[in-house]
Amino acid sequence: MARMVGRPKCDVSCRTGRLMQLIIFEDAGFRNLLPLVYSRCTFNLRCGFNNLLDKIESAMGRTAESVFVRKELAAVIAERQTRRVNQPATSDDQLWVNGRLLLRERLDLPHGAAAWRGDALVAARLDRAAASRLAPELLLDTVKLRAALATCAAAEVPSSLGDIIEFPWQLVQQNSGEIMRQCGQTEMRVSGAVDAGATLLNPDSIHIGEGVRVKAGAVLDAESGPIYVANNVTIHPCAVVQGPCYIGEGCTILPGTSLRAGCSVGMVCKIGGEIEGTIFHGYSNKQHDGFIGHSYVGEWVNLGADTVGSDLKNTYGTVRVPINGRPIDTGERFVGAFIGDHTKTAIRTTLPTGCVIGYACNVAVSGFAPTFVPSFSWVTDKGRAINEPQKALAVARTVVARRNRKYSPAEEALFLSVQRTADEIEVV
Template sequence: MNICIFEDEKYRKLLPLVYFRPVYELRCGIIPIKDKIIRSFSNPNVILHARDYLTEVLKRDYPNYYVNELPANINQVLFINGRVLADPHFADKFKYNGKDIAYIKGDDIVAFWASGENLEKFKNKFGTPLAKSDFENYEKIEISAKLINYPWDIINNNGEQIVIDFNILTDGKARREGKIYEGVHLLNEHFIHIEEGAKIKPGVVLDAENGPIYIGKNVKILPNAVIEGPAYVGDGSLIKVSAKIYENTSIGPVCKVGGEVEASIIHAFSNKQHEGFIGHSYLGTWVNIGADTNNSDLKNDYGNVKVYVDGELIDSGSMFVGLIMGDHSKSGINLMFNTGTVVGVSCNIYGSGLPPKFVPSFSWGGAEDGFVTYRIDKAIEVAKRVMARRNVQLTEIDEKLFRKIFELTEEERSKAGVK
């Protein structure tokens, strides 16, 4: 079976988290959205549709997939929206009955079949996000499905997705293969999975009484840390001494995390090593949170949090929204972020006072001094240095991507008065 995971025009509502990646590479639960879709099918041939400027990096990262092109001699494809949180039986919804049909949820295209002339039409759409107008001539069927529309949707669904992923990955047989030192406390241990190479030091409490805990390969959890499930810690990550990791938190691979974290997603290769609170937040890759940085995730009047989305301040409909921070951004020590703050990619924020609730990408400064543009050559130089510390090389493809995103974000800096 041929499936193509596509991006549509609503990707913009997930910026800045998706400047460096397609929407389906966002993490929700233990694995990225893309992997949830793929696993619901039986050995599918996978095609990835994405914005054109992401093609090179995707081809490098996924050499076994077709990216923004169709394989030769293919005559039928099931296209699936990359914002879908696919459940284990997702594939059962799409039995081909000899006719190209679009499956919808409200005003969203969840999936559609394309063959013949329709397939030729969409072949020309590779590199461009699909629009609702592309389906005017399609017969449409309403189905039940869950789609991600905003960053807080990912955060709010994270706990449930950890449980689903845990059950599938362990197949009901959680194992404890790492080194568990004397003095570690495992609560409801049948719902605690610890991969090989992990080290759990004395005094650690893993509390799975309210949800499962998945610890990846070569994770190190230092003494007296507490993790409450549902929770996930990815391969090669470090949980610092006395860290407090509360429920509904996913920490991706190769992160260093300390202090207090609640109901948040730290994508991968990011550090929040010191004291301070991060809650109901999503941090991208190569993020560094300075010591004693805190974010608010609840207003004093307990009202809905308003968040900037694609330049517009909207009501999230949620009481809890914390910090949304794009890739390669950093906060200085003792920084405070207001509820629902959005920080773009490659920002450097420091100083006292509350920064504005929207900081455009490639901004340098703080609440007192204001912001100036973070020069692209300097941003790339710093990124190279940071990535090298994790033995990751910033390649020509990555540098080209940086420069393209810098161009794409010029307008948001201009509108915010960043010069």
């Protein structure tokens, strides 16, 4: 439940028999989640089993009627799902929820109230007239958004219900807890094939989906946390998976992999080497030896053989991360890399602690990569060159085709628009 502060002033009514409609929106906070959200909404970021939108809808017990997103994303989002996009809802009882909210329990906001945390609108419960003022452009302007909701009563949403995700590393920090919470709400059973010679430690805390094969010599260790393996996953011999861990549908865990605690791997990834406390969004490959820890890796990323990322400074000090090129102190000691979609590293690439690599980059350096690599960069020992967007798109077409996918015209237009957006936001 949310707590009221003062008395409602908005003209909000609850009509008998009218169902509250759920609206999910993006706000100005998307900028601090780049480069991970250049080609997706903030509420499509992953933590635990699924994305933030899934968590909001699950906690609220209903599907969102509409989503309000950045205009450059609208056409693609309309293709990918059935909710209304940037179109007003019709009810006089609308609950608007920030897409950056990692919601764990049902949010019940009073009518005519708005809940803020700092500069972030967490949620507001509005009638149709009040909601009609919230256009996509206004939602991205905090000053104008506050003005539009100035007559709403103040409410508080307890942090126990959910957290606003301000920076990418917060998803990584929350990941183990989310896996454990979601496993606790799920029936854990073994449906797939576990070969003789494979080892399941604490099997009651391990879920093996349909079509899974766990080959002889693999070890799934759930003694320190649960393991959820979705459908059609193959775990090869001598792979070790430690819980808490989530492995998404269609993934391949290669021989000798050490998938340590706190990892979520989205669908259709190929994983090898050593990974700890890391989120792979989906459709990305780290097939070879090397280490990635406490990181978030976007879609369609390929990490070359022996790519190694640091997630701890030699001084054991807190890590600063260059969000859009501007350093932010995370207050954390273990922070790895944040890698945008369609980025590739060469063999033996070394990533410094707390680095950010933008969208559609190629990194091929003999020493440490830069701490910040702007989007559409080609970085070598000779310096930085532009990864020309049309050529990058041609490569992307080839990459997605290898997974039996094809970009729509809207997706190609979004891909090309990222450079313009990045040029406006990133500090080179």
